[in-house]
Structure formats: C-alpha cells, structure tokens
Amino acid sequence: MRPPAAAADLVDGTWQPCFHELDVVLENPATGEPVRRAMASSPERIERALAAAASLHADERWAGLADEKRADALETAAAAIEARVPEIVRAEAYATGVPLAQTSGLGVILGGAFRMAAARLRAGLLHAGAVRPGGRSVEVRRAPLGPALCVVPYNAPAPMAAHKAASALAAGCPVVVKAPELAPYGTQLLIEAAAEGLSGAGAPPAVLQLLHGGGSAGARLVADDRIRVVSFTGGTAAGRDVAAVCGRALKPVQLELGGNNPLVVLPDADVDIAGRVAAELLTTLNGQWCRALGRLIVPARLLTEVVDATAAVLAGVRVGDPLDPATEYGPLAHSRHRARALAAVEALTGAGARAHPLAAVPERGNFLPPLLVTGAPEAAAREEIFGPVATVHPYDGEAEAVALANSTGYGLEGYVVGRDETAALGVARRVRAGEVKVNGSSLLSLHTETPRPAWGLSGLVDEGTDETILHFTGARVTGVEGAFALHTPAVGAQRGAR
Numbered sequence: 074m075r076p077p078a079a080a081a082d083l084v085d086g087t088w089q090p091c092f093h094e095l096d097v098v099l100e101n102p103a104t105g106e107p108v109r110r111a112m113a114s115s116p117e118r119i120e121r122a123l124a125a126a127a128s129l130h131a132d133e134r135w136a137g138l139a140d141e142k143r144a145d146a147l148e149t150a151a152a153a154i155e156a157r158v159p160e161i162v163r164a165e166a167y168a169t170g171v172p173l174a175q176t177s178g179l180g181v182i183l184g185g186a187f188r189m190a191a192a193r194l195r196a197g198l199l200h201a202g203a204v205r206p207g208g209r210s211v212e213v214r215r216a217p218l219g220p221a222l223c224v225v226p227y228n229a230p231a232p233m234a235a236h237k238a239a240s241a242l243a244a245g246c247p248v249v250v251k252a253p254e255l256a257p258y259g260t261q262l263l264i265e266a267a268a269e270g271l272s273g274a275g276a277p278p279a280v281l282q283l284l285h286g287g288g289s290a291g292a293r294l295v296a297d298d299r300i301r302v303v304s305f306t307g308g309t310a311a312g313r314d315v316a317a318v319c320g321r322a323l324k325p326v327q328l329e330l331g332g333n334n335p336l337v338v339l340p341d342a343d344v345d346i347a348g349r350v351a352a353e354l355l356t357t358l359n360g361q362w363c364r365a366l367g368r369l370i371v372p373a374r375l376l377t378e379v380v381d382a383t384a385a386v387l388a389g390v391r392v393g394d395p396l397d398p399a400t401e402y403g404p405l406a407h408s409r410h411r412a413r414a415l416a417a418v419e420a421l422t423g424a425g426a427r428a429h430p431l432a433a434v435p436e437r438g439n440f441l442p443p444l445l446v447t448g449a450p451e452a453a454a455r456e457e458i459f460g461p462v463a464t465v466h467p468y469d470g471e472a473e474a475v476a477l478a479n480s481t482g483y484g485l486e487g488y489v490v491g492r493d494e495t496a497a498l499g500v501a502r503r504v505r506a507g508e509v510k511v512n513g514s515s516l517l518s519l520h521t522e523t524p525r526p527a528w529g530l531s532g533l534v535d536e537g538t539d540e541t542i543l544h545f546t547g548a549r550v551t552g553v554e555g556a557f558a559l560h561t562p563a564v565g566a567q568r569g570a571r
Contacts, residue, residue, distance in 0.1 A: 221241035247282075308331055485532070487510070490511075
C-alpha cells in the first residue's frame with residue numbers, strides 16, 4: 074500500500090495542504106522505513122478555524138436547529154462515512170500497525186457513532202422538565218457550551234474522532250478535531266467523509282473542521298478562549314497539562330488518559346481461560362491501548378501455569394504485515410514508542426526482574442514481542458508501559474490481590490477471571506476502576522448505554538453514548554416564576570402607601 078494522501082486541513086469548508094513540517098518523521102510501522110515528515114496547520118489556518126467556529130456558534134445556525142434537524146444531518150454524515158469505511162480502516166492499519174482485522178472490527182464505530190448520537194437526540198436526551206407546585210412547568214434544556222475541541226491519540230484515532238465529533242455535533246457545538254501527528258490518515262479521511270455528508274444535509278461549513286499539528290498546536294487550541302469545551306484522549310502527563318489550562322479558564326474538559334490495568338486471576342480460575350484473556354489483553358491493538366493489560370495478578374501457586382498458558386496462546390498468534398487480513402499481531406506505530414517501551418522494560422530488568430518474550434516477531438520494522446515481566450518490585454511497576462508489556466504479581470490471599478490491583482493510582486479498566494462468577498463479581502466490585510470485566514477481554518464496553526468512567530490518574534469526566542454528548546452542553550432551566558422575594562413589599566401595597 075502506498076502512504077495515504079498528504080496532510081490537509083479543513084477550515085471553514087476549505088481543504089488546504091499543510092506545509093509546516095514537524096520534528097518527527099512518519100514511518101511505515103511494518104518496515105520501519107520513513108514516509109515523510111509529520112505536518113502541521115499554519116498559525117493562520119488555526120486562527121481562521123477558531124474564528125469560524127466562534128462565529129458559527131454566535132449566529133446559532135447549528136446550535137439553533139431543532140434536534141431532529143441535527144439528527145438528520147448526523148445520519149447523512151453516517152451514510153457518507155459508511156461508504157468509505159474500507160478505505161479508512163486500511164489507512165488506520167497502515168499508520169498504527171494495528172492489524173486490519175482489528176481496525177475493520179472497529180470500523181462499525183465510524184458511522185455508528187453518528188447514528189447513535191442522532192438516535193439519542195431523537196429520544197429527547199437534551200430535554201427534561203419538572204412541574205412546580207402551582208402547576209406551571211419548568212423546562213430543562215441542555216444547550217451547547219460553544220466551540221468544541223476534540224483531541225485524539227494515534228492508537229485508534231478515527232473511531233475516537235468519530236465518537237467525540239458526533240457527540241459534540243449532536244450537542245450543537247461547532248467542532249474542531251486535531252488529528253494525531255503520528256497517525257493522521259484515517260482521521261483525515263473520516264472528517265472528509267463526515268464533512269461531505271454534513272454539507273449535503275445543509276450544515277454550515279464551519280460546523281466540522283480538522284487541524285493538524287503536534288503538542289504546540291494542541292496547547293494553543295486548548296488555551297484559546299474561543300474553545301469553550303474540550304475532550305482529550307492521550308497520555309496522563311499531557312492530560313495534566315490540558316486539565317491545568319482548562320481549570321484556570323473554568324473550561325469543562327473530558328480526559329481519558331493512561332491505565333495500568335489489572336487482571337486478577339482467582340484461585341479457582343480455569344488456567345487456559347486466564348492465559349487466553351491475558352494473551353488477548355496484551356495483543357489487542359498491539360498493546361497500544363489504554364485498556365490493555367498492565368498487571369497480571371495471579372495466585373502464587375498458579376504463577377508458572379498462567380504464564381505458560383499465556384505463552385501457549387501467543388505461540389500460535391499470526392504476526393506480520395498489518396495490512397494482511399490474516400495478521401493477528403503487528404508492529405508498534407513508531408520506533409520512538411518501541412524505544413520507550415523497551416526502556417521501561419530495561420528499567421525493570423535492571424531492578425532484578427525478568428522479561429519473558431511470548432512470540433517471535435520480525436527483526437525488521439517496529440515489532441516488539443509481547444512480554445510478561447516477572448519479579449519486578451511492586452512499587453517499580455506502577456507506571457503505565459504503553460505497549461504489549463505487563464508485569465506479573467503473585468499473591469497469597471484475596472485482600473492482597475485487590476491491593477495489588479488498586480496500588481497504581483490508575484483506574485481505567487480492570488479484569489477478573491474465576492469459575493465462580495458470583496465470587497468474581499465480588500472481587501470486581503472492589504477494584505478501583507471505571508469498568509471491570511469478569512471472564513472476558515473484548516475491546517468493546519460491557520454495554521453501549523453504560524458510561525465509560527476513568528478514575529484516579531486515568532482521567533476526568535465519564536465518557537459514554539449519553540455522557541459524551543452531555544459533556545458538551547450546559548443545563549438551562551427556564552419557567553414562569555410567578556412569585557417574588559419575601560422581603561420586597563407587594564406592588565399594590567407600595568402604591569397604596571403613596
């Protein structure tokens with residue numbers, strides 16, 4: 074496959090190639106070969122995008138539409154996206170190294186996010202009410218906060234951009250998406266399709282815009298007063314910076330950040346199932362996943378068996394070119410991320426741990442074998458390693474297992490494996506994480522209508538089908554009061570006193 078088209082941004086309905094080069098070189102993950110420099114939108118284009126978004130919000134051409142009209146436009150956008158899913162998922166696989174089989178599975182989110190947001194509008198998500206004692210009604214209407222910024226990471230950028238952008242559009246916000254500099258292709262294709270659909274439905278040009286750039290572009294956008302609400306997915310360090318800026322500006326921000334997610338194997342667990350779950354959590358999205366396995370917590374007497382069972386599963390994994398439909402495990406997106414993961418492993422082995430490679434990988438390209446690391450000091454293994462690496466921690470009792478699951482400070486996802494589901498659910502309820510799955514390893518959430526929370530260092534403000542739409546809104550309560558402050562004389566009494 075040839076590299077996808079060069080970076081272009083979309084500002085107020087106009088596409089234009091990006092000419093500002095960044096310091097990083099994009100790579101073909103499968104070979105490690107350089108492709109081109111990452112690109113950024115010019116400061117002038119960023120300014121135009123912000124001005125166009127602010128102007129659109131002020132004139133209410135999008136925010137003022139009836140919910141049903143916005144839902145119509147979102148569904149038209151969904152149809153345009155769905156026609157291009159094969160192209161988008163191939164671009165995602167090329168850029169991220171994630172096998173095409175996995176990016177194709179995530180392809181349902183691309184148009185589905187727009188359809189789901191439209192459905193929630195039609196269901197009346199943005200409307201509520203109450204009745205006062207005198208019988209008068211009080212309306213509660215969720216109104217758009219203003220221009221929204223959606224920042225997505227490189228590991229599954231197009232599905233995340235779809236979810237965030239569709240939610241903000243449903244809320245009535247003009248949307249600015251910043252593509253990840255290391256994997257911009259799929260996001261650009263997604264926005265191209267969505268913008269065509271929205272335009273065909275009569276939406277104004279500035280309703281959905283796309284910008285490119287690195288951290289400095291993201292920082293400028295987050296700090297600009299015309300951006301009134303932010304949704305950010307990325308690393309915890311960058312998330313802290315975003316939160317600090319938004320906090321000072323009293324600007325709502327939704328953060329989904331890192332994770333060091335535990336898998337607690339209970340004493341009664343089927344060892345083969347535990348090994349399968351561990352193997353899948355290590356290799357989903359090639360380990361480039363905030364909900365991937367970080368800590369394998371096993372009964373001391375089962376440690377060797379579970380590690381061996383995990384290795385047995387991974388021995389049969391098909392490793393190779395991410396664009397080959399048969400590939401199950403591919404390379405990391407960029408050599409710099411591979412280097413960071415290896416450095417983290419070397420720090421652990423330098424502290425006395427042992428790394429166990431669990432699959433053979435090609436020497437060429439950005440491949441990293443899935444690794445389980447045994448013997449690492451618990452306190453040295455609390456930071457996230459964003460890759461196919463997990464530390465193994467033996468335990469002797471349930472209280473110790475729960476303590477190991479909860480000691481990292483993160484709280485995104487948790488997993489429990491055990492034959493007795495009631496007991497396993499009891500342990501799951503003690504894990505401090507936004508979602509905890511029992512006996513499973515699916516990439517998808519437990520239910521489309523439940524929130525996707527992030528605790529501790531893993532973020533702020535729940536994501537979810539409803540939750541993300543509502544994040545971009547503020548409640549406006551209106552009604553006829555018909556009563557007056559008790560300390561103010563009645564109007565008739567004032568006139569009579571004269």
